Amino acid sequence: MRKAFSYRADPSVPDFPDDHPILIFDGNCVLCSGFVNFLLRADKKRRFRFLSAQSSLGSALFRHYGLVSQDYESNILLEKGMIRIKSDGSLRAIEILGFPWSMACAARIAPRLFRDWLYDYIARNRLNWFSIRNSCYAPDPSHADRFLG
Template sequence: MQPRQAYSYRNDPSVPDFTDDHPIIVFDGECIFCSGWVNFVLRHDRQGRYRFITAQSPLGEALYRHYGLDSRNYETNILLDAGIAYLKSEGSFRMAAGLGFPWTLACVFRVIPRRIRDPLYEVVARNRYRIAGRRNNCFVPTPEHRARFLA
């Protein structure tokens, strides 16, 4: 992915307008592993910081294309925080840090160079359907969490 300016998607006519006043996690809504991560975040995000978008939604697909990612084979979640996209291991560590203590402790793994941790992330991402399976339908939030999902 090419680094982009913060909020660059606002100037991309192919990306629909959306509310970006909270950090946003864009995830593969058909992946049981990814949906499990979202459920984990929903349980532990006591401040209700995060908003969510499924990669399969028109907005999710547009964001993947905007960042030069494959909009059909979602091998990374995207964390949009203050308009900046974080991918792979960096995105995951930042997501965990946003949950507060004790999840911020996961950031100790950031001492591992990205050239080592991102390939490990990619192995899991490529095999996520084999590891956890795939849903027939996209992730559907519970009524109590529906307001935190965009698009």
């Protein structure tokens, strides 16, 4: 586990605004883009920022945290300088939305080992099950200010 905001001292990670939770997602994955669209619709307070893992900043953050870039089998939720990955990241993102979405966090009663096994299973198969985008996800212009990179 790295210290909060450790990426700020990493010369390979460009400076970026990190005052809001940031979801780093696979911009070529239809399922991942669908999760981003859900968050955009449900996040009425516009808390989240988004970043494609394929961007130079997204790839730098994947490398900084020792995650395999080019694989992108996990979203990264970056909040207050700390990351959450796999089921913890997704559940925390939903929790940030507030009620009623935060009720989904009852899934935390399941052991992390099981939750992450299920997350990994879906992540490994997501491109076959849900397809792959021909181009990286592009936000609706009304949400462009919420995307980094």
